[in-house]
Amino acid sequence: MTKLTIRGAYGETNFGDDLLMCVFENYFLTEFDDLQLNFVGENSNYVDLLLTKGKYMQSSFVADWEIYGGGTQFFAFQSKNETSLKQKVLFAINNPKAIKERIKKILVKDKYDEAKVAFLGFGIGPFYENYEAILHAKEKTSKANFVGVRDEVSYSYCTEWNIPAILGADVVFSSYFNKPDILKSTHSSGKIKIGIIVRDWDWEKSGNSYINNLLEFYKNYSDAEFQFIVFAPSRDKEWIAKLKNENVLLWDPQKYSIKSFLDELNKFDGFISARYHGAIVASLLNKPVICVEIEPKLRILTEQVKEIKLWKKPFDVKDLADLVNQLDFNVDYTDSLNERKANADYMLLEFKKIFHEIG
Structure with missing residues (x-):
C-alpha cells in the first residue's frame, strides 16, 4: 500500500x-x-x-x-x-x-x-x-x-x-469536482442578487485599497440586491469587523458541507470576487463574475476564462458599476471551461x- x-x-x-x-x-x-x-x-x-x-x-x-x-x-x-x-x-x-x-x-x-x-x-x-x-x-x-x-x-x-x-x-x-446542477434564481424583489466575495489583503497597499471603494459601491448602487460572502472567517478579520451589522454568508464547516455551501452559492445570480476560487466556482456554476484585481492570479484567471470580467486597479467605483451593469446572466463559459x-x-x-x- x-x-x-x-x-x-x-x-x-x-x-x-x-x-x-x-x-x-x-x-x-x-x-x-x-x-x-x-x-x-x-x-x-x-x-x-x-x-x-x-x-x-x-x-x-x-x-x-x-x-x-x-x-x-x-x-x-x-x-x-x-x-x-x-x-x-x-x-x-x-x-x-x-x-x-x-x-x-x-x-x-x-x-x-x-x-x-x-x-x-x-x-x-x-x-x-x-x-x-x-x-x-x-x-x-x-x-x-x-x-x-x-x-x-x-x-x-x-x-x-x-x-x-x-x-x-x-x-x-x-x-x-462534483459541481451541483446549475440553478437559475428568481427573487421576489425582482432585483438580481449579487454575492460579494471578500478577503483581507495585508500584502501590499495597491491591492488593499479595494476595500473602501467596494464599500462605497455597495452603499450607493441600488439596482441589485447584494450579500457579502466570507470564505475564510478566521482569516478575514478586517472584513468580519466591517460587516458586523450586515447579512453575511460565512463558510462554516461545522454548519455546511462542501455540497451544501455550493448550493448556497448557487442561489446567487452573479458575483464580485476578491478570491480566486470564488471566481472559479462562480464560473463553474455558470454565473457571471467580476474579479477584483487585488493580486496577479485574479487577472491571470480572467485571461484564462475570458468571460470573467476584471475590476482593475486603482478600483474606480464607477468602473465597478459599469461592470455590474454589463453582467451577462446568460453567459456561456463552455469553451473556456472545457x-x-x-x-x-x-x-x-x-x-x-x-x-x-x-x-
Missing part, C-alpha cells in the same frame, strides 16, 4: 482550500488503488467532517509521496529589504503553519528528500524581485519528481529555471503515469 501526504492550506476555514482538498481526495480515490491518504494543513477540528476516506494530520504517517496540492506555494509581494516588521508580524499571524514549518526544519531533519515529491495544480509567484524567495522556489521545484502548474505565468518560471513541468489548471476545473478542464485532467493523468512508472 502506497502512502501519500497531500499538503496545502487545509483546515484554515478557507472554503477555497477546503474545496481543493476534497477535489484532490476524489481524484486519488477515483484514479488510484491501494492508497492511504494523509492530508496536512493547519491543526483543525473540522476537516474530518469533509473527508470521506482520507485522514488528517496523522503524526506517525511516513509518506512514500509528498504531494503539494494546489494553491500558491511560492511567492513574495515585496523584496526582502522592503519587508517591514509589521508585515512580518502579519505574516506570522496569518500563516502559523508556515512559521511552524520553518521552526520544524531548524529543529529536525527535513524529510523532503526522503519521499518522492509532486506539485499538482499549484501557482508560482509573484516575487517582486525577492531573489531569496525565487531561489527557494527554484530549489524546491527542481527536486520534485513531477511538477504540474495551474497557469502560464507559473509555467514560464519553470521554463526559465529549466524545470520540466506540465501546464495544467487549477484542479477545481477538473473532472473530479479548455481548463482538459488541461487540469491532462496534468492529473500525467501524474498518474509517472506515479506508476517510478512506484
Whole structure:
C-alpha cells in the first residue's frame, strides 16, 4: 500500500482550500488503488467532517509521496529589504503553519528528500524581485519528481529555471469536482442578487485599497440586491469587523458541507470576487463574475476564462458599476471551461503515469 501526504492550506476555514482538498481526495480515490491518504494543513477540528476516506494530520504517517496540492506555494509581494516588521508580524499571524514549518526544519531533519515529491495544480509567484524567495522556489521545484502548474505565468518560471513541468489548471476545473446542477434564481424583489466575495489583503497597499471603494459601491448602487460572502472567517478579520451589522454568508464547516455551501452559492445570480476560487466556482456554476484585481492570479484567471470580467486597479467605483451593469446572466463559459478542464485532467493523468512508472 502506497502512502501519500497531500499538503496545502487545509483546515484554515478557507472554503477555497477546503474545496481543493476534497477535489484532490476524489481524484486519488477515483484514479488510484491501494492508497492511504494523509492530508496536512493547519491543526483543525473540522476537516474530518469533509473527508470521506482520507485522514488528517496523522503524526506517525511516513509518506512514500509528498504531494503539494494546489494553491500558491511560492511567492513574495515585496523584496526582502522592503519587508517591514509589521508585515512580518502579519505574516506570522496569518500563516502559523508556515512559521511552524520553518521552526520544524531548524529543529529536525527535513524529510523532503526522503519521499518522492509532486506539485499538482499549484501557482508560482509573484516575487517582486525577492531573489531569496525565487531561489527557494527554484530549489524546491527542481527536486520534485513531477511538477504540474495551474497557469502560464507559473509555467514560464519553470521554463526559465529549466524545470520540466506540465501546464495544467487549477484542479477545481477538473473532472473530479462534483459541481451541483446549475440553478437559475428568481427573487421576489425582482432585483438580481449579487454575492460579494471578500478577503483581507495585508500584502501590499495597491491591492488593499479595494476595500473602501467596494464599500462605497455597495452603499450607493441600488439596482441589485447584494450579500457579502466570507470564505475564510478566521482569516478575514478586517472584513468580519466591517460587516458586523450586515447579512453575511460565512463558510462554516461545522454548519455546511462542501455540497451544501455550493448550493448556497448557487442561489446567487452573479458575483464580485476578491478570491480566486470564488471566481472559479462562480464560473463553474455558470454565473457571471467580476474579479477584483487585488493580486496577479485574479487577472491571470480572467485571461484564462475570458468571460470573467476584471475590476482593475486603482478600483474606480464607477468602473465597478459599469461592470455590474454589463453582467451577462446568460453567459456561456463552455469553451473556456472545457479548455481548463482538459488541461487540469491532462496534468492529473500525467501524474498518474509517472506515479506508476517510478512506484
